[in-house]
Amino acid sequence: MINVVKIGGNVINDPEALGSFLRDFASLKGRKALVHGGGKEATRLSAALGIETTMIEGRRVTDAATVDVVTMVYAGLVNKRIVSRLQALGCDALGLSGADGNVIPATRRSPVPVDFGFVGDIDSARVDDSLIASLIERGIVPVFCAICHDGDGNLLNCNADSVAAAVAEACARIAPTRLTYCFEKPGVMRDIEDESSVIPSIDEKSFLTLKEGGIIADGMVPKLTNALKSARAGVAEVRICRASDLAGEGGTVITI
Amino acid sequence: MINVVKIGGNVINDPEALGSFLRDFASLKGRKALVHGGGKEATRLSAALGIETTMIEGRRVTDAATVDVVTMVYAGLVNKRIVSRLQALGCDALGLSGADGNVIPATRRSPVPVDFGFVGDIDSARVDDSLIASLIERGIVPVFCAICHDGDGNLLNCNADSVAAAVAEACARIAPTRLTYCFEKPGVMRDIEDESSVIPSIDEKSFLTLKEGGIIADGMVPKLTNALKSARAGVAEVRICRASDLAGEGGTVITI
Numbered sequence: 001m002i003n004v005v006k007i008g009g010n011v012i013n014d015p016e017a018l019g020s021f022l023r024d025f026a027s028l029k030g031r032k033a034l035v036h037g038g039g040k041e042a043t044r045l046s047a048a049l050g051i052e053t054t055m056i057e058g059r060r061v062t063d064a065a066t067v068d069v070v071t072m073v074y075a076g077l078v079n080k081r082i083v084s085r086l087q088a089l090g091c092d093a094l095g096l097s098g099a100d101g102n103v104i105p106a107t108r109r110s111p112v113p114v115d116f117g118f119v120g121d122i123d124s125a126r127v128d129d130s131l132i133a134s135l136i137e138r139g140i141v142p143v144f145c146a147i148c149h150d151g152d153g154n155l156l157n158c159n160a161d162s163v164a165a166a167v168a169e170a171c172a173r174i175a176p177t178r179l180t181y182c183f184e185k186p187g188v189m190r191d192i193e194d195e196s197s198v199i200p201s202i203d204e205k206s207f208l209t210l211k212e213g214g215i216i217a218d219g220m221v222p223k224l225t226n227a228l229k230s231a232r233a234g235v236a237e238v239r240i241c242r243a244s245d246l247a248g249e250g251g252t253v254i255t256i
Numbered sequence: 257m258i259n260v261v262k263i264g265g266n267v268i269n270d271p272e273a274l275g276s277f278l279r280d281f282a283s284l285k286g287r288k289a290l291v292h293g294g295g296k297e298a299t300r301l302s303a304a305l306g307i308e309t310t311m312i313e314g315r316r317v318t319d320a321a322t323v324d325v326v327t328m329v330y331a332g333l334v335n336k337r338i339v340s341r342l343q344a345l346g347c348d349a350l351g352l353s354g355a356d357g358n359v360i361p362a363t364r365r366s367p368v369p370v371d372f373g374f375v376g377d378i379d380s381a382r383v384d385d386s387l388i389a390s391l392i393e394r395g396i397v398p399v400f401c402a403i404c405h406d407g408d409g410n411l412l413n414c415n416a417d418s419v420a421a422a423v424a425e426a427c428a429r430i431a432p433t434r435l436t437y438c439f440e441k442p443g444v445m446r447d448i449e450d451e452s453s454v455i456p457s458i459d460e461k462s463f464l465t466l467k468e469g470g471i472i473a474d475g476m477v478p479k480l481t482n483a484l485k486s487a488r489a490g491v492a493e494v495r496i497c498r499a500s501d502l503a504g505e506g507g508t509v510i511t512i
Binding site: 045048049068071072073074075076077079080081083084085087088092093094095096097099100101102131134138140147149151152153154155 | 301304305324327328329330331332333335336337339340341343344348349350351352353355356357358387390394396403405407408409410411
C-alpha cells in the first residue's frame with residue numbers, strides 16, 4: 001500500500017499543528033508521499049511586496065509577479081521547511097515541484113472565460129509514475145508542492161488537491177494506494193457549525209444529492225470532485241479527515 | 257565523464273546571459289549536474305521586505321528572516337526557473353536543495369569568531385553519491401541550489417562554490433568528473449582590468465605565489481581553494497571560465 005497524504009494550507013500556517021502532523025506522517029509505515037498547499041504565506045508575502053491578491057471563485061489570479069511569489073513560498077519556503085523537518089524526524093523526504101523531472105506536466109488554463117494568468121490544470125495520466133516509483137522504491141518520500149510547468153519554460157500555479165489526486169492516481173498504477181486529504185476540520189460535515197455532523201461516507205450518487213441540497217458547497221465541491229475522480233481512477237481508498245486523525249479512521253470516506 | 261557545472265550569481269541576474277548559458281548547458285552531451293548561486297535577487301527581496309542585508313567577508317549574515325528569504329529565492333524562484341527552462345530545452349532537470357533526500361548534509365558554522373547565523377559548511381565526504389548516481393543513471397540532470405540543512409530541521413545558507421565542489425567530489429566517486437565554474441569573467445586574471453591577462457593554469461604551488469603577491473585576492477581565494485580541494489579529491493578536471501565558454505577550452509585550468 002502507498003499512502004498519499006495531502007496537507008492543507010491552514011495546518012501549514014499553524015506551527016504547532018504542522019509539527020504534530022509531520023510527526024504523525026513520519027510515523028506512517030511503508031511507502032508514502034506528501035502533497036502540501038500553503039495559501040496564507042503567499043498572500044502575506046504578496047501584501048508585503050505591494051502585490052495585490054485577487055481571488056476569483058477561491059482561485060488565486062496569478063500574474064507574472066504572483067507566480068514568482070507562489071514559486072518562492074510553495075516550492076521554496078514551505079516545501080524546504082517541510083522537507084528539513086521530515087528529515088529531522090528520520091523520514092527521507094525529497095521535495096519536488098511538477099517541473100522537477102517533468103513529474104507533473106500541466107497545461108495553462110484557457111484565458112476564456114476567466115483569465116487566471118499562470119494557473120495550470122493537470123492531466124493525471126501524464127504524471128510520471130515511473131519517476132515516482134523509482135524514488136519510492138529507494139525509500140524516498142516525495143514531498144510535492146503545487147507549482148507545475150507548461151513544458152515551455154513557464155511555471156504554473158496549480159491546485160494542491162488536484163496535485164494530490166494526480167499523484168495518488170499515478171501511485172495507483174504502481175501499487176494499491178490510499179489517498180488522505182488532511183485539513184483542520186473532522187471531515188465533510190452536514191452542518192459546517194457542528195463537528196459531530198461528519199458524513200462517514202459519500203459516493204457519486206450521494207454527492208450529487210448533497211450538492212443539489214446545498215449541503216456540500218464552496219471549496220468542498222472541487223475537493224470531492226477530485227476525490228471521486230481518484231476513486232474512479234483506481235485509488236483504493238480516499239478519505240477526508242482532520243490532520244490529527246491521519247493515523248485513525250475517522251472523517252469521510254469517498255467511494256464510487 | 258560527468259560534467260558538473262557551477263553558474264554564478266551575476267549570470268543568473270542577466271536573463272539574456274542566463275538563457276544563452278542554459279542552451280549551452282542543455283547541449284552538453286552525457287551525464288551532468290548544475291549548481292547555481294543567485295545572490296542579487298535575495299538582496300533585492302530582503303530590501304523590499306525591509307530586512308537589512310549584512311555582509312561580512314563577502315558572506316551574507318543569515319538571521320532567521322534572511323534564511324527564509326534565501327530559501328525562497330534560491331530553492332524556490334531561481335531553482336524552479338532554471339529547472340523549467342532546462343525542461344523546455346529538452347534537458348530532464350530536477351531541482352534539489354541539500355535537504356532533499358539529505359543529499360548534502362551541512363553543519364551550522366560556529367558563532368565564534370563571527371556569528372553568521374544560519375550559515376552552513378559542507379563535508380563533501382557526507383554527500384550522498386548513491387542518490388546522485390541513481391538520478392544521473394536515469395538520465396536526470398540534478399540542479400542544486402546552495403540551501404542545505406543541519407539534520408535537526410534547520411535550513412542553512414551555504415556557499416554555492418562549495419556545493420559545486422562537494423557535488424563534483426561525490427560524482428568523482430561514481431565516474432571521472434569534470435568541474436567547470438562559469439561566471440561573467442574569462443577566467444582567473446593577473447590584472448582584473450585586463451581580460452587578456454587570463455592565467456591558463458594554476459597549481460597548488462603557483463596559487464600560493466599568486467596569493468602572496470596579491471594577484472589572487474578577495475572572492476577568488478575561496479574559489480581557488482575549493483577548486484584545488486576538488487582536484488586533490490579526485491575531480492579529473494577543474495576549470496574556471498566565462499559562462500559563454502562552457503563548451504570551449506578557455507579560462508583557467510586548476511591542477512594539483
